[in-house]
Amino acid sequence: MKFRQFLLAATTCLAGSMVHAQSTIVWGESTPKGLDPHVVYDVPMQLFMLNAYDGLYRYVGNPPELTAWLADSHTVSEDGLTWDFTLKPGITFTDGTPMTADDVVYSFQRLLELGQGPSGGLTPVLQPENVSKVDDLTTRFVLDKPYAPFLAVIPLVSILNSKVVMEHEVDGDKGTAWLASHQAGSGAYILDPETYKPLENVDFARNENHFYGWDDNPNPVDVVHVPTISENSTRILSLLRGDIDSTDGYLGADHTAQIEGSDNAHVQRDESMRIMVIRMNNQKAPFDNVDFRKCISYAFNYSGFIDVILGGQVARNVGPLPGNLWGVPEDVAGYSFDMDKAKEHCDAAREAGVEMDRDMKIHIQAHLDQTTQVAQLMQQGMDELGLSLEIVGDTWANVTSSTASVDTTPDMWIHWVSTYFVDPENWIGQMYDSQFHGTWKASSWYTNPEVDTLLRQAREETEQAARAELYKDAYRIIVDEAADVWIYNTVAQRGLSNRIENFKFSPVGSGADFRWISVSD
Amino acid sequence: MLLFLIRRLILIIPVLLGLLLLTFLMLRLGGNDPAAAIAGDNATPEMIERIREDLGLNDPLPVQFWDYLVRAAHGDFGVSAYSQRPVGIDILDRLPATLELTIVALVLASVLGITFGALAGIWRNSIFDHTVRVVSVAGLATASFWFAIMLQLVFSMGLEILPLRGRLPTGWTPPPDITGLYLVDSLVTGQFATFWYAFLHLVMPAVTISLGGIATIARFTRSAVVAAMHSEYAAYEQAVGYPRRRILMPYVLRNSLVTPVTQIGLLFGAFVSSAVAVESVFDWPGLGSYLVEAIFTSDFNAVLAVTLVIGAIYGVVNILVDMTQGLLDPRVAETM
Structure with a gap:
């Protein structure tokens, strides 16, 4: 037996002991710096926000359509100052706690008081005390002045499980230390905090009880591994080897040619x-x-x-x-x-x-x-x-x-x-x-x-x-x-393995919204 | 020896202080300001200014440096702007990966370097000697970044016998955290599959890092062996009729090891430094890749703490090298 055959046989034999989930993918995109969606706000963070959290509204598809998500509806006063958002009934967080307007109020007030992350889109027009609960499902926002992009920035704000976050507050930090490496949301995917290591890896498991349901996706992904891959060359080679299922969306011309020449991957192009x-x-x-x-x-x-x-x-x-x-x-x-x-x-x-x-x-x-x-x-x-x-x-x-x-x-x-x-x-x-x-x-x-x-x-x-x-x-x-x-x-040019189906690109988050993706095997 | 050890340990303190000061000044005088990076992509000027104030970045530089020293002396290296976690935790998480990689690379470099160097010295001017010298020069001249990618292309993509990246296959559960060294922890707990995967993942990064070290150690060993073989004591032993093997083993080789051992000590520090590039290519989750990201994100706390750790490792290893030299050469021990 040649050395290579020996190595492959040994590796295959050992790999048999791995316990694979029913459908697992490896997403080769960057992990965010910290996991608190009210503290960190950059392009890599959108992957985490879209999968671990939900907002009242969400951008879906390309061109991106502003879609009512946690919210059932909203109203706005004629002067454009008072906005009421009503939650869909029956939504629960990943720990089973029902989501109420208290959570929405807490989330917006926390974001505004921390003054970090995506708060820059709201602080010029919204004060924390002007976010209030109308009833169990309805939250009212009173703006300082009319602000047309208000609805457009709503998807930036992740709704947190207020009870869980408050339980982990230390010295009035609003739970920032704990939330930097944990999840307290309602998202379609649940973070495995044991696997989260900054700049190394984070794993997600599908939230079968996600409010949106899974009827639209007959073969959703059960487990997603997101390893950090620093070098673009390593990322491309990993895709070509079948080690990962997706690159990021910033491939250059030389890389797309390389991927298009392979049998197990392809390039998806989307105007961004x-x-x-x-x-x-x-x-x-x-x-x-x-x-x-x-x-x-x-x-x-x-x-x-x-x-x-x-x-x-x-x-x-x-x-x-x-x-x-x-x-x-x-x-x-x-x-x-x-x-x-x-x-x-x-x-x-x-x-x-x-x-x-x-x-x-x-x-x-x-x-x-x-x-x-x-x-x-x-x-x-x-x-x-x-x-x-x-x-x-x-x-x-x-x-x-x-x-x-x-x-x-x-x-x-x-x-x-x-x-x-x-x-x-x-x-x-x-x-x-x-x-x-x-x-x-x-x-x-x-x-x-x-x-x-x-x-x-x-x-x-x-x-x-x-x-x-x-x-x-x-x-x-x-x-x-x-x-x-x-x-x-x-x-956007993203390398995808051929087993990935229904990848739905959106300029917001670059399509890293795993809930739409199916796996062919 | 004990006094020597204490004296050298005390001397490390001003060295580390100097290193910290230099790094701090380079970071701050370079115009770096992490506030904007921390504030994120959608920040207002007010948010950036508030973060700057919170971090004390508006204070005079001496005040900032003194505050850092006081906190560091209490084991508080601050919070990483990247991970949002205490830097000390990040370093403890990542240090074992770098140590494992560096130790394996050093063992590889030492065994191969001393073996090739000694044989080249013994068979001076032979084809083997010439080959070792040419390969040594090539090894020193090869950029580790390029060599790493070449290894990936040949052994991962071409021959498909080694994994491309990481420390274990994606999704594979690491062994229980005892030492943080996967090879050790997996062996101790009897997880032989994990050991095998950890070993396979180590091969290419370790070979990449050790390449320059093998060349350096081989060259120094060869020179030392050649010098020892031409020494008076070797000539005397030859004259009184000692067999060649006896002259080589206890006398020539032992005396020849002093110089390579010094190099091995210095290389340990160099290997930790070169891990910066190699870890990035192989996605090795150690201090090197952490430092690269810290530099790109102006993560001051992380850069300073990693510099301190690498400096401390370098200092301790140098003391160990001096002590080893004393064990190998009684004349050195007398001066300690």
Whole structure:
């Protein structure tokens, strides 16, 4: 017997002793940093929130549809200030405790009082004392001022089992220490806390008593393992070997070709709402000059990047909203790669006395290849214009912290804006209203009182058609002033094993909502 | 020897303080501020500022450093911005994985390095000697990150005889936590299947880490053996007619071990450091991959505590090396 045969035989024999659940999948996506949905809020956290918790509303499908989830219905007063949400009757948490309006009130008040995680979407308009119980199933929210995106941010708030969390409070910490590694929700999947190790693994088992039922899914997944896989190359190889059933949704062109050439996996492509942007610090010379920013906008080779480097696997996005969202004006063509126009605008800036001979810097996220490629293309374009651009390797954490002030914000930096909630407010609202200065989303420090007014009106206007017009007007101005360089809207590309069926992508959570997934074996 | 041990242990304290200060300054003067990262993707400026205030990041740097030292002296290394758990718990969870990997790699490097180096020294200028020297240089020049991926492609994807990543198969229950070293715990509790899987998962990461170590130890051993074989005492023993095997075993090889042992001690620290890259490729849940994530997320508490632990390991291992040298060479022992 050859050595390889011996090893395989021994391994197979030993593997026979493993106790497999009826249907098990291994999901190769990142685990979140901490498990408290009121403390942590980033893209990886959405996987945990969607599976371990429920909200009053949930985004489902693509384009994402705001669906009543725990809530049976809601009403809103004519002035847009008072919102009543009524729970579906008979909902229980994973420990069997009935869910009531007390839990909803506790969850929203806890989130607002902690002031972390997704609370940023609510704190400007909602005070903890203005969340109250009307009856066992109904909760009332009274806003400080009309806030049209209120319903859109409701899915961000996970409803906690108040009794369980309060039992684990220590020194008034609202249970944060305990909830960082446990679950207290009603979600379709139940965390096995013994298996949770940060940056290593977390396992889920199906909640057979989930309020939504399982009639729509004849072969749901019983057990989900979510190991942390740091390196993309390891993730791809794991899928090809059959060790995992899914990669993340950010595959590059080389990886998709590799997966499509295999017999046991395929690539699913879904248009998302995640735009890639080169930010420019609009308050730092020479970027404080509109002509200079236009010069930079024309000097980037969009088609070279999208069609050649990325193999055409993303869609050009010309402004500060995903092209597939409402509020985008159809008459804005945006910028294209045109060095003649770039020179024209740079010359105009020089004539206006703009000093542009200094060394400028563009910060990249060093572990994300696309940011390097974009920076190099930008550098090439600027070099042709006689402008100096230095590429600086950086981390997400470091750049976002540096955006707290104008002086520390880089000249330029590159990032994506993902879908945290589906409303123009998530992109154009929080990126270009000057009241958000000091956050990473508003890091171009763009200031235009007219745009501020439009965005604030859109925030308070309750009719979507009227809001759309306001956003379109703001969009036109922002693009005309070349506040940033907008590159593309993502097409999510995820490697899936062929045993996965009914993977339902949504820009919110990238499809990591396990309850829809079936397994073929 | 006891006085030597106490003196060296006391000397570690200022070394660790210096290491902490240097790391702290590099983190803080580099413009890093973890508040925005902790606040999350949807934070308002007020949320970020409040977190900054809560963490004391608005205090003067000396105050921040002193506060950290006081807390660390009481065993409180703060809460990780990434895991939201006490850093001490995270480290205790992950340290055994790194120690297991490093110890296995060190044993591998020592056995192979000393064997190849000694034989190359004994058979000086033979084909074997030349091969060992060429391979040693190649081993030192090979980037561990690249080598790790090559091993994955050959042994996991091509030959399919070794697992690609992790410490055990996904979903496999780890052995009861006695030492945290899976090989030891699974053997002690009689879980031979777990032992076998733990062993298979260790092979590629350990080989990757040990590659440079094998080369280093082999080169130093070879040089020491060559020097010892040309020493006066070896010439004398040869002149009085001792058989070659007797000259080699007790005299040449024992005297040749002092230098490699020093290198082995230094390599232990180097292996812990190189685990940073290797653990990431193999998803080995140790301190290295934890440190990488801590750096990417500006997790100050985690970076400082891991640096402290690695520094302490390095210091202790160096003391052990000095003591071993004393055991091998009485002249060294006299100076202790």
